[in-house]
Amino acid sequence: MNAKPLDGITVVTFEQAVAAPFATRQLADLGARVIKVERDTGDFARDYDTTVYGQSSYFTWLNRSKESIVLDLKSEHGREAARQLLLRADVVVQNLAPGAVDRLGIGAHDALELNPRLIYTSISGYGSGGPYQDKKAYDLLIQCEAGLLSVTGTKDEPAKVGISIADISAGMYAYSGILTALLARENTGLGDIIEVSMLEALGEWMAQPYLYAEYGGIQQPRTGAAHATIAPYGPFETVDGTVFLGVQNEREWHRFCERVLGAPFIASDPRFVTNSDRVRNTAALTGIIAEKIRTRHTEDVLAELENAGIANSRIRDMAEFSAHPQLAARDKWRNVGSPHGPVRVMTPPARFQSFEARLDPVPALGEHTDSILAEIGFARQLNSRSGDPKPSLEMEVI
Numbered sequence: 439m440n441a442k443p444l445d446g447i448t449v450v451t452f453e454q455a456v457a458a459p460f461a462t463r464q465l466a467d468l469g470a471r472v473i474k475v476e477r478d479t480g481d482f483a484r485d486y487d488t489t490v491y492g493q494s495s496y497f498t499w500l501n502r503s504k505e506s507i508v509l510d511l512k513s514e515h516g517r518e519a520a521r522q523l524l525l526r527a528d529v530v531v532q533n534l535a536p537g538a539v540d541r542l543g544i545g546a547h548d549a550l551e552l553n554p555r556l557i558y559t560s561i562s563g564y565g566s567g568g569p570y571q572d573k574k575a576y577d578l579l580i581q582c583e584a585g586l587l588s589v590t591g592t593k594d595e596p597a598k599v600g601i602s603i604a605d606i607s608a609g610m611y612a613y614s615g616i617l618t619a620l621l622a623r624e625n626t627g628l629g630d631i632i633e634v635s636m637l638e639a640l641g642e643w644m645a646q647p648y649l650y651a652e653y654g655g656i657q658q659p660r661t662g663a664a665h666a667t668i669a670p671y672g673p674f675e676t677v678d679g680t681v682f683l684g685v686q687n688e689r690e691w692h693r694f695c696e697r698v699l700g701a702p703f704i705a706s707d708p709r710f711v712t713n714s715d716r717v718r719n720t721a722a723l724t725g726i727i728a729e730k731i732r733t734r735h736t737e738d739v740l741a742e743l744e745n746a747g748i749a750n751s752r753i754r755d756m757a758e759f760s761a762h763p764q765l766a767a768r769d770k771w772r773n774v775g776s777p778h779g780p781v782r783v784m785t786p787p788a789r790f791q792s793f794e795a796r797l798d799p800v801p802a803l804g805e806h807t808d809s810i811l812a813e814i815g816f817a818r819q820l821n822s823r824s825g826d827p828k829p830s831l832e833m834e835v836i
Contacts, residue, residue, distance in 0.1 A: 440793040442469025447620070449473065449529040450520075451504075452511075452544070454481045456577070456602045457561045457636060458533035459500035460609030465529070465616065466503035467786045467795040473523060473810060474504045475511075480803040491778035493800070498781055502774050503798035505806035511542045515816075522814040524549050524556065529616055533561040536572050546631045556629040557619040559612050565635035575636055580604035584640040589647050592662045607639040664724075669716035670694070674728055679736040684749045688712070697746040698739070699730050775799030 447470040451462045459474075459481070466472040474481070481501075486494045510516035521544070524530060530549055532539050539545045539560075546558040560566075563575020578598050581587055591597035612634045619630045641648075647658040650667065663682070664672030671684040685691050691713075695705040704710060704726065709719040716723050731739055736752065743750035754762065765771065765784065773780040774797045786795045811817060 442793050442796060444468040444470035444620075447471065447528045448526060449531060450475065450523045450527040451530070452532040452534055452539060454533060455483050456496065456500060456605035457608045458531050458612070459483070460606055461559070461561070461612035461616070462504070462531050463500050463502065464609075464613040464786070467797070469793075469796050470529070472504040473527075473806070474501065474506050474801070475509050475520065475523070476506055476803060478508055478510070480506075480508075484803065490781055491776065493776060493778060498776060498800050499783075502783070502800045503796050504801055505810060506801035506804055507807045507810045508804040511544070517543055519811065519814060519816050520544050521552060522816070523810075524552050526814070527553065527556060528620070530556055530558045531561070531612065531616070532559070536562060536566075550629055550631065554628055555623065557616055557623065557632065558629065559616055559632040559634065561608050561612050561634045561636070563636050565633060565638065570637075577602045577604045577636075580636045580640055583637055584644050585647065586640065586644060589658045589660060589666065591660045593660055596660060603643075604636045604640045607643055608634050608636040611639045611642075664720075667717060668713060669720045669723055670727055674724075674731045674739075676731060676734055676736045676739055680753060681731070681736055681739045681743070682751045682753070683743055686749070690746075690748055691716075693746045694743075694748050698742045698748065699727065701730070772797050777802040777805075 444465060447465070449462055449465050449470050449472045451458060451472060452475050453459050453462060462470075462472050462474070481497065483496045483500065484494050486496045489495045490498045509519055511520060520542075524544065530544075530546075532544075540548075546560065549556050549558050563580060564570035564573055581590075581598050581604055584604070586603075587596040587598060590599060612632065615632045615634065619632060623629060647666075650656065650658050658666045660666075661672070665684070668684065668686070673680050673682050683694075685694050691710075692702070692705045696702040708715070710716045710723055740750050740752065759765075770784050771782055772785055774783055775781075776799060781800070783797070785797070
C-alpha cells in the first residue's frame, strides 16, 4: 500500500454531529490517525436515524477510518487521559458547546501549554466573542442568518438547502486550515490555534449575492430552480419530463436559438440581446422557450442541447445518482466496513495519482478504548464513574 500524505499525523477530536466529524474524516482519508473521544452514550449523530443496518446514515458517512474511545471528561482520570492524548497529538479538533473544553481544562491555550506543536481547531456556530457567541446554531438557522434562505426557494416560499451545507462549509474550512497549519509547522516548529464559525464559512459562500445587493442595490430574488442573474438558465418542461439548461455567453445564446429553438431571429430580439436584457425580460423569454420545448421529448431535447454545446442535465433521484454512468466509469464506489456490515461509499473527490485514500471501517462506540488507554498507560477502570447517570461530555449540537 502506498504511503499517504498524513501518515504519522495523530488527530484527537472532541466532536459531535456534522461539522467537526466532516473535517476529521477528510484527514483520516489522507492517512491521519483520528482518535474520536466520545461520551458513554456516544456522539449523538449515532442516533440520528437507523437506515444503515440500524446505524445512522450521518454517522456512517462522517466517521470511517477513525478510532473510538470513551472517556469521562468530568472525572480527573478521564481528563488526565485526555491530556496524555494531547501530548501525543499533532492536531486537536473540537465542536463542543461554547466554553465546554475550557471548563474541562482541555481548551486551546491549556492544550498548547502542554504541547506547543499542537494545531488546535475549534468549530462553532458564531465564533468566540460578540453577542451571538453562546447562541445555539443548527444548520438551518445558520442558513437563515447567512441570508441563504433569502435567495433559495421560490418567489412565494423560501427553502433550505437539502443537505447540511453550513456544517459542511465549516468542516471544509477547518480541514483546509489544518492542512495549512501543518505545512506552516514544518517551517516554524510551532502549532497554532484555528477558529472556524459556521456563519462565517457559509457567509463566504454568500459573497456573490452579497456583492450583487451591496453594490447593485438589488436584493437577488428567489427564483426556484431558475437562475436569478443568468438567462436562460433552469428547468423547462418537455412532453415526458424536464430538462435543465444553462446559457453562459452570447455565442452559446446564438447557437441555442439557431440549433435548439430553430429560431435564430430570437437572438437579435432587442429584449434578449445581452444577458442583462434577458434577465430583465426573463418572463417573456421563458415563455418563448417553454412553448418550443414542451411538445418535444426529453431525450431529443437533451441531444440537441448537447450537439449545440449547451450545458444540460436532468434531475436524478438518489437511486439514479447511485447508478450514474460517469461515477461507474471512473470506478468511484468502494465498500467500507461498519459494525453491522459493509457500506457502499464514494471515494473522496480529490483523486491523487500517487496514493489511494484510506477507507477503513466505521468504529463501534468505544471499540478502541482498551487499546488506546493501554497505549498511554491507563486502565479501563480509570475511565468511568460507576453509577453516574450524567453524560460524560458536555455536548450540545452547534
